Amino acid sequence: MSHPPHSSRRRFLRQSAALALAPLASELAAEEKPAVTGRHEFCTFTKALQPLSYEETAEKIAALGFNGIEGAVRPKGHVEPDRVDEDLPRLVEALKARGLSFTVMTTAINEVSDEQQTEKVLRTAAALGVKRFRMGYYLYDLSKPVRPQLDEFRPRLRDLVALSRELGIKPIYQNHSGKNYFGAPVWDLAEVLSEFDPAHVGVAFDIGHATVEGAKAWPLHFAAVKPHLDTVYVKEPSWQNNTLGWGPVGEGAVDKGFYKLLKESDFRGPVSLHVEYLGHGDASLVPAVLAAIEKDFATLRSLLS
Numbered sequence: 001m002s003h004p005p006h007s008s009r010r011r012f013l014r015q016s017a018a019l020a021l022a023p024l025a026s027e028l029a030a031e032e033k034p035a036v037t038g039r040h041e042f043c044t045f046t047k048a049l050q051p052l053s054y055e056e057t058a059e060k061i062a063a064l065g066f067n068g069i070e071g072a073v074r075p076k077g078h079v080e081p082d083r084v085d086e087d088l089p090r091l092v093e094a095l096k097a098r099g100l101s102f103t104v105m106t107t108a109i110n111e112v113s114d115e116q117q118t119e120k121v122l123r124t125a126a127a128l129g130v131k132r133f134r135m136g137y138y139l140y141d142l143s144k145p146v147r148p149q150l151d152e153f154r155p156r157l158r159d160l161v162a163l164s165r166e167l168g169i170k171p172i173y174q175n176h177s178g179k180n181y182f183g184a185p186v187w188d189l190a191e192v193l194s195e196f197d198p199a200h201v202g203v204a205f206d207i208g209h210a211t212v213e214g215a216k217a218w219p220l221h222f223a224a225v226k227p228h229l230d231t232v233y234v235k236e237p238s239w240q241n242n243t244l245g246w247g248p249v250g251e252g253a254v255d256k257g258f259y260k261l262l263k264e265s266d267f268r269g270p271v272s273l274h275v276e277y278l279g280h281g282d283a284s285l286v287p288a289v290l291a292a293i294e295k296d297f298a299t300l301r302s303l304l305s
Helices: 007-021 022-032 054-063 081-097 118-127 147-167 188-193 207-228 259-264 282-305
Strands: 042-045 068-072 101-106 132-134 170-174 200-207 229-234 236-240 244-245 271-273
Touching: 042 101, 042 282, 054 068, 054 081, 068 081, 081 101, 081 118, 118 147, 132 207, 147 188, 170 229, 188 207, 200 207, 207 229, 207 236, 207 259, 259 282, 271 282
Parallel strands: 042 068, 042 271, 068 101, 101 132, 132 170, 170 200, 200 229, 229 271
Antiparallel strands: 236 244
């Protein structure tokens, strides 16, 4: 999802101008950092790197020391659903060549649907060894009572979980902020998932979006979905003049107590770093985005060390 413009984005772009002009890409290619090993599999969302080829993406991410990527297989993604048979194997092969995994596949899939090409996309991914996919979102109709709509989401999720189990891939749902997003207040997501085995469907807990919606209630949100916790998403919100924006990790509104809580928990799953605050879709931004990912990844590792 795109995020509102913010002064931190403009400030970071100015600060990154010199880096964008420097030969960052060649430096990264010349000396790859060893992949991080330990209790977490670290990946980063490659939405802002989609102007790169699959091989270039794998090269740059490996150079930064990640274990894998979170990549989009959806309309306007790194892989278009119509070309999943042809292009997803190419992407996975490029990752494997650099010792990377396709940690999370981001999709628009939220039900079993021919229109969403659900079975084709999931079957192809599962056959290639992809273990989990981020679902698309369910949206509330605010002109109707809210709670009864949970009973409309449940059967769609049941069918999707059943198909995913059959194919050998796990759906995960992200708590995303917004006025009509199912999962934004988190209690609704926890309630619906309570009927499912955590081995079959999980939560991608996004501390950034949990902070936007819950501020000081994020520990309650985390506790509510912890039984189904599969993956943690890290991004950093902040406000200026009552306008929401996003910026570098560690410099915004996320309570650093979250990282302490995560360290003290028994969570051993993937951690996905989302760096989208510089924009995406513009190839000229890629060097600055890579510099921002490198900086934020160093901060994230420090917070979790």
